[in-house]
Amino acid sequence: MTTTELPEKLNGIIEDFSSVPDPDRLELLLEFSEELPALPERYADHQDEMEQVVECQTPLFLAIELESPEKTTTPDGGGAGPDSLVRLFVSAPPEAPTSRGFASVLVQSLDGLTASEVLDVPEDISARLGLQKALTPLRLRGMSAMLGRIKRNISDQLAA
Known part of the structure; x- marks a missing residue:
């Protein structure tokens, strides 16, 4: 997938990073990191219903819901297909701004795409953002792990 083949929002964010x-x-x-949306009420005090990204150094939790074309949202993916819309929710503490920032990039660029579009996103997003000089390899692996968890969760829901 080249930059022009990336989803429009993700491509725009990558261009923003490339321009500085x-x-x-x-x-x-x-x-x-300051633009990460707040969690909806159903997750706000229920991190136990979210999946922890243990590869991250910080306590980061995510939930993925697939919204069928009929606009019904199912957290377990029941009846979901590749054309289902992805709804992405992430909880990251304010004291972890780099993890929170990458979570925000993912939410802003992937939320609302179809499941198949998200599954097609390349794994090297942190490299495309040009963050190799700004962050440690451990932080970059945590960012990749977030995307990997999102994709795995979507795949699991589609298989259910």
């Missing part, structure tokens, strides 16, 4: 010098990319990621 290396030292400013971390600052841009921190700006994204």
